[in-house]
Amino acid sequence: MANCAIVGINWGDEGKGRMVDLLTEDYDVVVRYQGGGNAGHTVVNDQGTFALHLLPSGIFRDGVVNVLGNGVALDPENLWIEMQDVIKKGVLLTPENLKISNRASLLLPWHRDMDELEELRLADKKYGSTKQGIAPFYSDKYQKKTILAGELFYPEELKAHLADLMEWKNLTLNKVYHAEEYTMEKMERWLEDYCEKIKPYICDTGAFLKEAQDKGKKILFEAQLGSLRDLDYGIYPYTTSSNTTAAYASIGSGLPSAKIDRVVGVVKAYSTCVGEGPFVCEMFGEEAEKLRNAGFEYGAKTGRPRRVGPIDIVATRYGVEIQAATEIALTKLDVLSYMEKIPVCTKYVVGNTETDRFPFPIALEHAKPVIEYMEGWCSDISGIRTWEKLPRQAQAYVEWIEQAIGCHISYVSVGPEREAFIKR
Ligand code: GDP
Secondary structure (H helix, E strand, O other): OOOOOEEEEEOOOOHHHHHHHHHHHOEEEEEEEEEEOOOOEEEEOOOEEEEEEEOOOOOOOOOOOOOOEOOOEEEEHHHHHHHHHHHHHOOOOOOOOEEEEOOOOOOOOOHHHHHHHHHHHHHHHHOOOOOOHHHHHHHHHHOOOOOOOHHHHHHHHHHHHHHHHHHHHHHHHHHHOOOOOOOOHHHHHHHHHHHHHHHHHOOOOHHHHHHHHOOOOEEEEEEEEEHHHOOOOOOOOOOOOOOOOOHHHHHHHHHOOOOOOOEEEEEEEEEEEEEOOOOOOOOHHHHHHHHHOOOOOOOOOOOOOEEOOEHHHHEEEEEEHHOOOOEEEEEEEEHHHOOOEEEEEEEEHHHOOEOOOOOOOOHHHOEEEEEEEOOOOOOOOOOOOOOOOHHHHHHHHHHHHHHOOOOEEEEEEEEOOOOOOOEE
């Protein structure tokens, strides 16, 4: 059995959704195992263009069962809105092809408030949160102060539990932030409007996945964001609040016995980063604007312009290492077609020393990039489907990255559409 994890190697937005959509052809089950609706996976296929936030990217394939694992931040309100959106565009969602773990914790309405209130309090020291409540949610999950999705099937116990949590959270909302308190009436409306709607999809997904594994079904684990946003290994505190690494897939999916044979790390042919935090290879001015526009680098969830830069070999090699990637999908190579000379960040200078090791987060704040240039190809490659037909300079760029990061590049993506890729 060959299970597979598809993970981001950099800061997120590498094109994971596009790769999951492509690779699901060979898999029976797709599981989202961490994170919440704070990022967006854009998928373009014959059914249309979709910005998925929480739904697994396998929902477009007939016969694929999609699972939201216990590791995700399950926001009933946003999930229901997202489900309505894809259903409206003709995608079939049923309890047969979408299953939500009864052990997933619920992102409660006040988590979004807390996120917003804290970013306001921090003012110019803010983390650049998407204000979807993810950090307050995970903090509360680890404090054991949230609700499991399966509790929706026990209404009496649920209401008592919710009342206790609300009393506790109102203390912070009122006394710390001087914000409006929650009432049980408001919470009951939330239960009715959103939780009841997603309830038919909630089940024991752990048992489902175990059975699928025993029957030899192939499982694909889908991550959100990228290595450098991992809570433990990333650019803390400018990370997300969960583990974005493949190593977390077995825990967050609900299949702790999963063996992952294949880890496809997704790398963009250049760098992008949303939000605050150190981004050593960042480009500015006209050069940045050109790249941002060529790659249409605006957040799928927030519309925020993404920070851009050349491919960062130091960060990418580190990302490959912590993901234990077995192969790489290099995306958006077509975006670089306008450049005569392609900048690449090969090393950092920290203090007076050149290094190719990814530094400790505080040292990262002071690192400077070493930039070199490679020859561009200056022609449209978006219609090319075979390696041999790629211009010599584009082949050299891919081979150089492969050698520099020490991992085989098995896919080169040259467009957002499902079929716009080259298999090597
Ligand atoms: P994800 O969160 O990692 O799935 O990435 P996003 O969806 O946020 O960002 C990737 C964006 O690039 C999406 O708009 C994709 O449609 C688009 N995309 C993916 N691969 C390619 C590619 O090879 N070329 C081009 N031009 N766009 C791509």
